Amino acid sequence: MSPDQDAVRERYANAARRALAGEATGELGAQHYAGEDVPETVAATSLGCGNPLAVADLRPGETVLDLGSGGGLDVLLSARRVGPSGRAIGLDMTDEMLALARRQAAQAEVANVEFVKGTIEAIPLPDNTVDVVISNCVIALSPDKPAVFAGVARVLRPGGRLGVTDLLAEETLTAAERAAADEECLGGALTADDYRALLHAAGLVDVDIRRTHEVGNKLYSAIIRASKPH
Ligand SMILES: C[S@@+](CC[C@H](N)C(=O)[O-])C[C@H]1O[C@@H](n2cnc3c(N)ncnc32)[C@H](O)[C@@H]1O
Numbered sequence: 001m002s003p004d005q006d007a008v009r010e011r012y013a014n015a016a017r018r019a020l021a022g023e024a025t026g027e028l029g030a031q032h033y034a035g036e037d038v039p040e041t042v043a044a045t046s047l048g049c050g051n052p053l054a055v056a057d058l059r060p061g062e063t064v065l066d067l068g069s070g071g072g073l074d075v076l077l078s079a080r081r082v083g084p085s086g087r088a089i090g091l092d093m094t095d096e097m098l099a100l101a102r103r104q105a106a107q108a109e110v111a112n113v114e115f116v117k118g119t120i121e122a123i124p125l126p127d128n129t130v131d132v133v134i135s136n137c138v139i140a141l142s143p144d145k146p147a148v149f150a151g152v153a154r155v156l157r158p159g160g161r162l163g164v165t166d167l168l169a170e171e172t173l174t175a176a177e178r179a180a181a182d183e184e185c186l187g188g189a190l191t192a193d194d195y196r197a198l199l200h201a202a203g204l205v206d207v208d209i210r211r212t213h214e215v216g217n218k219l220y221s222a223i224i225r226a227s228k229p230h
Pocket of ligand 1: 008045067069093121143
């Protein structure tokens with residue numbers, strides 16, 4: 001099943017409205033940030049399924065792009081890691097999420113961040129300009145994953161890296177179970193084999209997929225790494 005983008009947008013616009021009104025929305029995401037130096041109120045807006053920064057290995061001066069940046073937590077943490085000579089860019093299609101992320105960045109007084117409106121299927125950045133693409137629990141929501149991976153390969157510099165967390169589906173997920181997962185906009189979650197094949201088809205190499213924890217209903221969270229050839 002292919003996720004309906006309007007349904008996805010509405011779902012996360014609602015979550016952002018609640019966060020902007022001061023309600024905690026990220027009970028599930030916040031747990032992955034234990035040990036990170038991050039304000040509790042910002043961690044409480046995480047809707048991720050892992051912590052891509054635990055694997056992204058960012059270096060000072062690098063440019064990082066977060067696909068589906070939501071409330072901006074991973075962008076703020078990336079900005080700190082790449083330092084003042086680096087940049088962290090968050091991309092999201094939902095106005096309310098962009099408003100939340102910009103507010104949290106201003107409150108954290110982080111300067112080297114920007115939040116850009118757009119879809120991850122048509123990344124609005126020039127070719128060969130990003131060192132590291134991160135993402136936290138977003139690609140599974142996309143109705144056109146080949147376009148996402150082609151865009152990642154296009155914007156990465158030669159030698160650039162992809163390090164994301166995402167929801168994957170067991171091979172045994174039935175059509176009926178997929179339809180049920182779509183109630184959560186997750187009916188398009190890929191199997192690990194399909195994920196690997198699409199990354200390779202986009203020209204990415206050194207693909208590594210590691211299961212981290214079960215999410216239930218034959219969905220699980222994984223860390224996916226790949227790179228663009230030199
Ligand atoms: C599950 S939330 C994750 C947010 C954030 N990465 C985090 O860890 O808290 C999904 C986010 O991705 C955005 N999103 C979903 N599909 C998208 C797409 N195709 N293009 C751009 N943003 C998208 C939503 O607006 C939402 O902010």
